[in-house]
Amino acid sequence: MSRVLAIAPNFKRRLSGVTSTIIQxxxxxxxxxxxxxxxxxxxxxxxxxxxxxxxxxIKxxxxxxxxxxxxxxxxxMLGGLILRDVFRAPLKLVFTSASQRAHTGWTRFLIRRMDEVVATSRxxxxxxxxxxxxxMHGIDTGRFHPAEEKAEAVRALGLDPAFRYVGCFGRVRRQKGTDLFVDAMVALLPKHPEWAxxxxxxxxxxxxxxEDELRARVAAAGLSDRILFVGEHRDIERWYRALSLFVAPQRWEGFGLTPLEAMASGVPVVAADVGAFSELVEEGETGTVIAPDDLAAMTAAVEDYLRDPERAELHGENGxxxxxxxxxxxxxxxxxxEIYxxxxxTPQPSM
Known part of the structure; x- marks a missing residue:
């Protein structure tokens, strides 16, 4: 313990974005x-x-x-305050905020007592x-990288390499905009038979x-073989490598790593303007950002890529x-x- 200079507490057992940040x-x-x-x-x-x-x-x-x-x-934050101010531990307190909403009075009280505050986006x-x-958060570019051969990446997942794939990854729920993605695909895929x-x-x-309602919409449109619900995967990097386009349709997000994961994998992104997405995606270079909860705008932005696979490939390389x-x-x-x-x-290391 005498050699420990920083502590990253994790007081929540359930996996979350915060937990993932600490793990990485x-x-x-x-x-x-x-x-x-x-x-x-x-x-x-x-x-x-x-x-x-x-x-x-205490030492x-x-x-x-x-x-x-x-x-x-x-x-x-509260745990650190108790250690520092009650037990007089020689601690400096740092807080990272990812929230994009007005803080409660209690949160503001805690934040004011921090020695340093970090925001994850503007x-x-x-x-x-x-x-x-x-x-801003970063991404592991060793784990998330483009496929050497797209068709082989598709085939390795048991998908049909005759198609180009557009993906939407994350919890299946309304907040994540999964219904917007499904509705856009139901409208577009009949016009673009080379995509799934x-x-x-x-x-x-x-x-x-x-989710059951979304599956029913897909079945009613006769697209169950081209809009696939594949469940949760821990090796999600392999699924990114199989894509030719990624869509982040969230209605709300704190930060949101999926556009970074997609771009690191060489995949262009259509993203709603929530979380940090507008600060991650370079408009017209690595993808496009649309208004949140706007199905028409999403459908149009996605179709621009479906019509022009070469543009999708170029924006993926840029990403x-x-x-x-x-x-x-x-x-x-x-x-x-550097902050720690x-x-x-402690002395900064010499160059």
Whole structure:
């Protein structure tokens, strides 16, 4: 514990975007600084401290004035405040905000007591009332990359390589706009027989009726063999590599990594203007951004790509370069480490 300079608490057992961020960032950060996670719901390969080790946070770390407690939820901000202000632990508190809505009074109270606040996008920053920096999420470009041979990537998933595929990935629910995607495909696929569609993601119990209704719409249109519901997959990177177009139709999103995952895989994106999507997609270069909850606009934007596969390929190539230049996961990890070192009073490594 004396060598631990940063703690990434995770006080929520259920998998979420926050959990995924911790899982991706901490191994990269651990190569440069002493960092551990604390809490349930995290894989065993991450460096961890146990609850019985929490009293060790009362002592200063070796070679630094402070440790950094990096919270991403209210409950984790509260935990850091109790350690710092009640038990006088030598901690500096960082909070990352991904919310794009007005904060409650309780959240504002907690945020005002942080030593550093980070927003994940300019939109998110607009809801903050304290000084902050913007550090956007990055993507693992080693995991998400284009297929060497598209037809083989399609065939490996048991799909028909005679088709080009347009995909929509994520939880199947109204908030995610899955119905907008399905309705657009029902309208477009009869006019474009060389294309098919894939919906990848899980419908939880409360959204199962919603998924059943979508499947019924597809069946009524006679398109059950061309609009495929393939469920949830942990190897989702393989499904991105099989696509020629990705659609992010969400009605609301906090940040949203799927456009980055698609572009890193060499796939162009049609995305609703929610979350950070307008800050991720380069209009007319890597895809297009449309108004949220606008079926007509989505259908038109998708059809532009269905009619012009060469444009889709070009924008996919642009997207890969765009992500590699601006949204590498390593870049996000490095910027956070700079904050940890500055707050902790540890020396920056010499160049």
């Amino acid at each position: 960032l901490v191994p990269l950060q651990a190569a440069s600084i002493g960092i551990v996670t604390l809490g349930p719901g995290l894989p065993d390969h991450l460096p961890k401290m146990r609850w019985w080790q929490v009293p060790a946070l 200063r770390p070796a070679g630094a004035r402070f440790r950094v407690w990096h919270a991403r939820r209210n409950v984790e 939109k998110t920053a607009g809801y903050l009332e304290v000084p902050h920096s913007v550090i 569609a894939v919906v990848a993601g899980r419908a939880t119990a409360q959204h199962k009726a919603f 890969r370069r765009h992500v590699a230049a601006r949204f590498r996961l390593e870049g996000e990890a490095e910027r956070l480490i 070192r500055r707050l902790g009073g």
